Amino acid sequence: MEMPRPNPDVxxxxxxxxxxxxxxxxxxxxxxxxxxxxxxxxxxxxxxxCPPLAxxxxxxxxxxxxALRVCHELGVPVVPRGAGTSLAGGALPNEDSVILGVARxxxxxxxxxxxxxxxxxxxxxxxxxxxxxxxxxxxxxPDPSSQLACAIAGNIAMNSGGAHCLKYGxxxxxxxxxxxxxxxxxxxxxxxxxLDAQGxxxxxxxxxxxxxxxxxxxxxxxxLHKPExxxxxxxxxxxxxxxxxxxxxxxxAGVLPVAIEFMDRxxxxxxxxxxxxxxxxxxxxxxVEVEGSDEEIDEQLEIISKIARRHDPVELRQSASAEExxxxxxxxxxxxxxxxxxxxxxxxxxxxxxxxLPLVLRRIAEMSDExxxxxxxxxxxxxxxxxxxILFDANKPGxxxxxxxxxxxxxxxxxxxxxxxxxxxxxxxxxxxxxxxQFAPHxxxxxxxxxxxxxxxxxxNPAKVFPLDDxxxxxxxxx
Amino acid sequence: MVKRLKPGTxxxxxxxxxxxxxxxxxxxGGTRPIGRPVDGDELSTSALNGIxxxxxxxxxxxxxxxxxxxxxxxxxxTEGQRxxxxxxxxxxxxxxxxxxxxxxxxxxxxxxPRRIQCGAARDFLxxxxxxxxxxxxxxxxxxxxxxxTGYDLVKLMAxxxxxxxxxxxxxxxxxxxxxxxxVLLMEGLDDATAVRALSQALGxxxxxxxxxxxxxxxxxxPVTMIRLEGSETSVAYRLSELGKRIDAFAQVTAETDPExxxxxxxxxxxxxxxxxxxxxVWRLSVKPGDAPGIVAQVDGAEAVYDWGGGLVWLLVxxxxxxxxxxxxxSEKGGHATLVRGDSTGGAFQPEPExxxxxxxxxxxxxxxRGILNPGLMG
Numbered sequence: 001m002e003m004p005r006p007n008p009d010v011x012x013x014x015x016x017x018x019x020x021x022x023x024x025x026x027x028x029x030x031x032x033x034x035x036x037x038x039x040x041x042x043x044x045x046x047x048x049x050c051p052p053l054a055x056x057x058x059x060x061x062x063x064x065x066x067a068l069r070v071c072h073e074l075g076v077p078v079v080p081r082g083a084g085t086s087l088a089g090g091a092l093p094n095e096d097s098v099i100l101g102v103a104r105x106x107x108x109x110x111x112x113x114x115x116x117x118x119x120x121x122x123x124x125x126x127x128x129x130x131x132x133x134x135x136x137x138x139x140x141x142p143d144p145s146s147q148l149a150c151a152i153a154g155n156i157a158m159n160s161g162g163a164h165c166l167k168y169g170x171x172x173x174x175x176x177x178x179x180x181x182x183x184x185x186x187x188x189x190x191x192x193x194x195l196d197a198q199g200x201x202x203x204x205x206x207x208x209x210x211x212x213x214x215x216x217x218x219x220x221x222x223x224l225h226k227p228e229x230x231x232x233x234x235x236x237x238x239x240x241x242x243x244x245x246x247x248x249x250x251x252x253a254g255v256l257p258v259a260i261e262f263m264d265r266x267x268x269x270x271x272x273x274x275x276x277x278x279x280x281x282x283x284x285x286x287x288v289e290v291e292g293s294d295e296e297i298d299e300q301l302e303i304i305s306k307i308a309r310r311h312d313p314v315e316l317r318q319s320a321s322a323e324e325x326x327x328x329x330x331x332x333x334x335x336x337x338x339x340x341x342x343x344x345x346x347x348x349x350x351x352x353x354x355x356x357l358p359l360v361l362r363r364i365a366e367m368s369d370e371x372x373x374x375x376x377x378x379x380x381x382x383x384x385x386x387x388x389x390i391l392f393d394a395n396k397p398g399x400x401x402x403x404x405x406x407x408x409x410x411x412x413x414x415x416x417x418x419x420x421x422x423x424x425x426x427x428x429x430x431x432x433x434x435x436x437x438q439f440a441p442h443x444x445x446x447x448x449x450x451x452x453x454x455x456x457x458x459x460x461n462p463a464k465v466f467p468l469d470d471x472x473x474x475x476x477x478x479x
Numbered sequence: 480m481v482k483r484l485k486p487g488t489x490x491x492x493x494x495x496x497x498x499x500x501x502x503x504x505x506x507x508g509g510t511r512p513i514g515r516p517v518d519g520d521e522l523s524t525s526a527l528n529g530i531x532x533x534x535x536x537x538x539x540x541x542x543x544x545x546x547x548x549x550x551x552x553x554x555x556x557t558e559g560q561r562x563x564x565x566x567x568x569x570x571x572x573x574x575x576x577x578x579x580x581x582x583x584x585x586x587x588x589x590x591x592p593r594r595i596q597c598g599a600a601r602d603f604l605x606x607x608x609x610x611x612x613x614x615x616x617x618x619x620x621x622x623x624x625x626x627x628t629g630y631d632l633v634k635l636m637a638x639x640x641x642x643x644x645x646x647x648x649x650x651x652x653x654x655x656x657x658x659x660x661x662v663l664l665m666e667g668l669d670d671a672t673a674v675r676a677l678s679q680a681l682g683x684x685x686x687x688x689x690x691x692x693x694x695x696x697x698x699x700x701p702v703t704m705i706r707l708e709g710s711e712t713s714v715a716y717r718l719s720e721l722g723k724r725i726d727a728f729a730q731v732t733a734e735t736d737p738e739x740x741x742x743x744x745x746x747x748x749x750x751x752x753x754x755x756x757x758x759x760v761w762r763l764s765v766k767p768g769d770a771p772g773i774v775a776q777v778d779g780a781e782a783v784y785d786w787g788g789g790l791v792w793l794l795v796x797x798x799x800x801x802x803x804x805x806x807x808x809s810e811k812g813g814h815a816t817l818v819r820g821d822s823t824g825g826a827f828q829p830e831p832e833x834x835x836x837x838x839x840x841x842x843x844x845x846x847x848r849g850i851l852n853p854g855l856m857g
Contacts, residue, residue, distance in 0.1 A: 114678045115766050138686070159627040170625060172634065173602045188833040193766040195789050196599055198814035199830050199856065200643070200838050204601060204634025208627040225684045248536030254655035261851035298714045347835050351623040354537040377762065383624040384537065432627075438628055439618070446617045446845075447630045453840035465629065 001048050001089075001429055004095035004463050004472075007479050010053070010076050017074055017098070018054055024066035025178075029104070031055040040081065040099045045089040045430055047400055052093035054081065059104040061179055061187060061217040068215065069185030071098055075479070077459050078183070080211035082154025083125065085146040087347055088428025090158060090210050094463060102153045105217055108132045117193050119174055119220045122153035125301075126160075129221060138223045141168035144424065145336065155349045156216050158426035161206030164381035167258040167291075168224070170424065172207040177220035180206060183455040185365035192220055205450065210426050213454040227291035230258060233301050234317035234328045235308045240264065241286035244357035246311045247381045250288065251354070255303050260382035261287040261332050264361065267339075267376035267389070268331070274338030277331035280315040286333055286381065335378045336389070343391040345372075348407050350414030351383045351423035363413055364388055371406040372397075385423035386414065412437050428467045435467055444470055482520040487527070489608070489616060489647045495522060497614030498643065502853050505641030507545060507583030507722075510568075511574045513818055514640055514826045514855035526583050527647055530554055532622070537621045539605065541650040544582025551581050553740045555653055563654040564600050565591030565744075571754045573819055588638030591748035592689040592706065595681065595786045601637035603652045609636055609644035613847025622650040633656045633839070636697040641852045643845040655706035661718045665703040665729040669693065670771035675790035676728040678767060680705045681787045683724060687716040690787040691747045703729075706744060752783055754796045759820030761804055763791040765813035775809040801825075827856050 010017070031037055032054040035101045041049040053076070058064045077097040084091050093099050102123035110119040113136050120129055129140040131403070135252045143162035144150055150160070156178065161170040168174070177191030191197030202214075206213055237243040247260055263271070263285045274281055279285060285309075290300040301318050308316055312452050319325040335426040352360055361377060368375045379387040388410055392403035411421045411431065415438045421431045435444060449464055451458065458474045481504075486492040496503065502519030509523065524545040532541040535558040542551060546717050548566065566589045568579060583589075585607075590599040606620030620626055620633035636646060639767045665676060673692035675794070680687050687738060688708030696702030705725075707717045714735070734740060745751075753760055765773060767788030774791060783792040789856045793804070801817065808815045814828035830838055844848070 112768075113682055114675075115768050116678075116682060138682075156639060157630070161625050165625065172631065173598050182833070186833050188837070189831070190834065192812045194764045195594065195786060196590075196601075196638075196764050196815040198764070198828050199834065200632045200841060201588070201601060201638050202633055202834065202837060204637070207634075208631050221511060225682050227686075228684050251655075252536050252558070254658070256655055276649075292713060293716060295716060298712075299710060299712055351621075351625050353534060353539065353623060355534055380625075385623075385625045418621065418626040420621045420626045421625050422628050423623070424627060426627050427629065435629065437627075441716060442615050443618050444629070446611065446615075446619075446632065449844040450630055450632070450841065453837060453844060 002468060003050065003094050004468060005473060006094055010096040014053055014172065019077055020070045021054065021056055021067060022269060024070055025056060025063055026281055029057045029059065029063065031057070040101070043084040043086040043089060043091040044090065045087055045428065046087055049094055050093055050095055052097050053095065055099040055101060056475050057104050059083065061181060064100065064181045064217050065099060065185040065187055066183055066214055067192050068183055072184045072457070072459060075457070075459065079461050080157070082123065082151030082157065083149050085150040086154060086158065086426065086428055088422070088426045088430040090426050090428040090464060092429055096240065100215060102151060102217070105186065109218065110261070112193065113138065115193055116222050118223050119218060120152060122156070122216045122219055123151050126150050126152060126155055137226050139226050140221055140223055141174055142171050151440045152219050153216050156207055156219060157209065157211045158424065161385065161424035163261060163380060166260060166380070167256060172204055173217060174222045175203065175207055176222055178203065178206060178216045179218035181215045181217060183214070183457065185458045188214070198315050210428065210465050212451055212465060213460070228293045229297060230289055230291040231297050231301065231319045231325050232287050232289040232320065232328045233304055234315065235286045235288065235313045235316040236280040237284045237311065237313055238250045238282060240284045240361045241358040242311045243286055243365045244354070246286065246308055248354055249307050250304055251382065253307055254301060254325065255290070255300055257304070257382065258287045258291050259289045260375070260380070262379050262381035263335065264377040266374060267335055267378045270338040270342055270376060271331040273334050274341055275331050275334040277327060279331050282314045287328055291351055332378070339376060339389045339391065343388060345389045345391050345392040346403050346407055348386070348388050349423045349425045350386050350411045350419060350421055352386060352414050352417050354381070354384045356417040356419070357381065357384070360386070360413060360417060365409055367406060367409055371402055373403055373406055384419065408434055429464055432465060435465070436479035448474060484520055485526040489527070492524070492527070492645060492647060493610045493614040493616055496610050496612065499850050502850050505645050505852050507580030507586065508547070508577045509579050510570050510573070510579045511583060511587055512573065513587060513816070513855065516820050517852050517855050522645065524576070524645065524647065525580060531648065534562060535838065539650060540652050540653055541622055541648065543648050544646045545580045547578045548581055548584060549578065559656050560653045561656045562603070562764050563593055563597045564603055565593040565748055566600060567591050567748050570749050572760060582649065585637050585649060586639065586641050586646060592691060592744055592785055595690055595789070596686060596688045601634055604633050604637050604649060605652055606650040607633050607636050607646050607648045608648040612848055612851050617644065620650070623806045624652055629700060640855055642842065643851070644857050645851065659709070659711045659714050659735070660737060661707045661714040662723055662734040662740050662743060663705040663718060663725070664732045664734060666700055668692070668703050668729055669700055670774060670782065670784070672728060673701070674767055674771055674784065676703060676725050676785040677705065679725055680721055683721055685721045689744055692784040692788070693752060694782050695752055698736055704743060704747070706740070747785055748782065750783055750792045753792065756794065758794045758797055759799055760818045761793040761795065762816045762818045763793060763808055763813060765789060765808060765811060767790065769811040769813070773807045775777065811819045825857065
């Protein structure tokens with residue numbers, strides 16, 4: 001993975017930069033010690049590491065603004081960081097960049113049940129947003145699997161989804177407003193406690209912009225009352241095609257489950273060895289969850305089971321209690337841990353039209369043979385958001401490269417069949433160079449022109465999202 | 480002499496924009512003339528017509544921008560699906576004729592009562608192809624529901640009223656229609672009590688898909704309406720449970736006649752109470768709890784509340800100055816748009832400084848010559 005050559009002029013002025021940052025920040029909020037900055041050398045894409053020039057940990061919008069103003073004036077690149085759980089290298093620093101971490105911005109500012117929103121500082125973790133409103137029976141809907149650790153700031157940067165977005169949508173559908181600081185320190189407020197922000201949909205543009213347009217310090221989020229209950233049905237099939245057809249039939253029948261999860265045989269076997277959830281040994285497994293009162297759940301599960309029975313399932317297990325539900329979810333929830341036990345893995349998240357599932361799974365299996373690397377599939381089937389986990393051995397020379405090449409082929413296939421490179425993890429550095437397989441040059445040019453408006457000097461997370469060659473002119477002109 | 484241009488292909492449309500030497504008045508079916516009037520040749524997408532791709536099992540549809548909304552809705556109906564965000568038909572309120580297009584719906588981000596539960600039009604737009612102000616065709620998004628590949632220009636195009644680019648084709652998410660509908664009705668509530676009752680309903684687990692209050696309902700008295708949708712058993716259950724939760728506010732009656740329910744919500748969606756009545760019409764987006772107070776500040780106003788109070792339609796005497804309405808709204812947070820009335824002074828809420836700078840910067844990038852609906856949103 002190539003990163004731009006660090007700006008020698010910035011490296012040479014390290015002491016001055018740190019002195020200037022210290023002048024506007026509390027003493028313990030600026031980290032420049034080589035040992036301590038090491039903690040920020042990577043995010044969850046651990047294959048790539050680089051300690052930053054310095055780290056700042058502001059505790060207010062004003063401090064964020066002050067730090068950015070200094071970096072802007074001195075021409076120092078800034079890499080915003082939520083909780084560092086990005087799988088795409090979204091928070092990977094460069095040698096000449098300052099990491100701006102939002103971890104200290106973790107307060108709840110306002111909770112309003114009458115008007116159904118919560119306003120939080122952006123470093124607050126996803127799960128603790130729901131935690132703050134749980135007692136009143138409310139929750140915040142987007143639920144990425146990293147929700148225990150990941151920050152709202154990162155959720156906004158990557159437009160995070162989760163297992164339940166078939167019904168509740170992703171971050172952009174639940175974000176009502178932000179306070180955002182631009183690279184030059186300007187503080188802007190967009191949207192708020194009302195629906196649909198005024199003017200151009202800049203809020204929609206910010207969401208998923210990978211920290212390249214501004215640093216979000218506060219967010220107003222829509223909260224919902226929890227459903228009365230939720231229960232899944234587990235259905236096993238002898239082929240991926242049948243499982244794919246069943247998903248499509250459920251959707252066409254007019255039932256809108258809250259989640260439809262799909263696991264293939266390699267994944268089922270690995271999770272069985274790891275968690276022993278009692279899954280059938282079959283080619284494909286669906287977990288379909290619905291919500292409502294007990295009666296409403298029974299009615300919907302019956303419709304789903306009826307559809308599934310038409311496809312000769314090898315197993316059909318309707319949950320009738322919280323305990324049975326937990327058992328059905330156990331394997332799915334431990335899928336990533338189970339794969340981690342076997343080997344190192346790379347997790348992709350290309351998204352495809354649901355009808356292409358069988359074809360794509362078949363091609364992935366063929367490629368797995370060609371590349372000589374095992375792959376397991378677990379994904380959100382209702383919305384076509386795949387999660388192929390490619391297993392490799394990080395200690396074996398050449399394995400990582402082979403794994404990346406395999407991953408790139410899968411993602412190109414996703415684009416070919418009408419899908420996209422990433423559904424919820426973001427482009428980061430990981431998929432940067434694949435952007436040309438999805439976009440024509442002028443499509444990318446239009447997107448980069450948007451960054452020119454927010455960050456004309458290309459200082460904010462500059463080496464992400466766009467192929468380095470394409471952004472080179474802008475980045476170098478700024479130096 | 481104003482030319483009326485209706486290109487039949489994307490290439491022709493892009494060429495018209497490339498060759499334009501003056502402003503273009505971009506429109507779909509021309510049924511929603513909202514915003515400051517635009518001089519210049521008319522450029523309509525109405526000849527870019529047709530559904531390109533419809534995959535009911537994936538809940539996605541691709542259509543050319545000028546496809547009549549009626550054609551899309553008819554195609555969806557055969558599969559038991561619908562445009563869940565329930566787009567408003569502006570013809571009755573604005574006295575316009577013609578055929579609303581799917582491109583127009585998204586260009587104006589038009590949503591109806593169900594927005595409160597399932598999201599706005601912009602939340603259902605998955606991908607766009609558009610020509611920018613240089614006549615360059617740009618693609619963004621796709622036809623999948625989850626996509627964070629590059630910047631979301633799809634959202635930016637939604638609600639930009641043709642000022643950043645001209646949408647030629649779009650893909651959208653659709654949802655299953657519900658099998659049955661039930662409505663809870665309360666009569667005689669004042670605005671503040673009604674909004675509190677609606678908040679109570681929206682804060683319940685019963686998935687309210689419509690929450691409105693009319694100061695003057697069809698009978699001339701205040702009426703508050705709450706909609707529940709789903710299977711017959713489920714609707715019956717929730718009507719009963721929710722009814723118990725809100726009966727402290729007023730006597731609650733339940734209506735399950737499908738035709739009455741449909742007509743009632745179409746009346747709210749299209750702001751029926753203000754059809755064929757003199758006066759200017761404003762559309763306010765505010766925090767629901769602030770709505771009654773804001774309405775009370777505007778002299779001589781009549782209000783229709785939707786989205787649990789978050790959306791307010793105001794009928795005011797013709798020529799009522801924007802000042803009092805904008806002041807009342809901006810003091811609390813939110814925005815007001817003049818939808819019917821003399822818009823030569825501007826229809827949209829002026830943006831605060833940093834946002835205005837960003838918007839102007841974006842316009843300069845997308846439409847450097849400033850020829851696409853210039854000034855319409857300004």
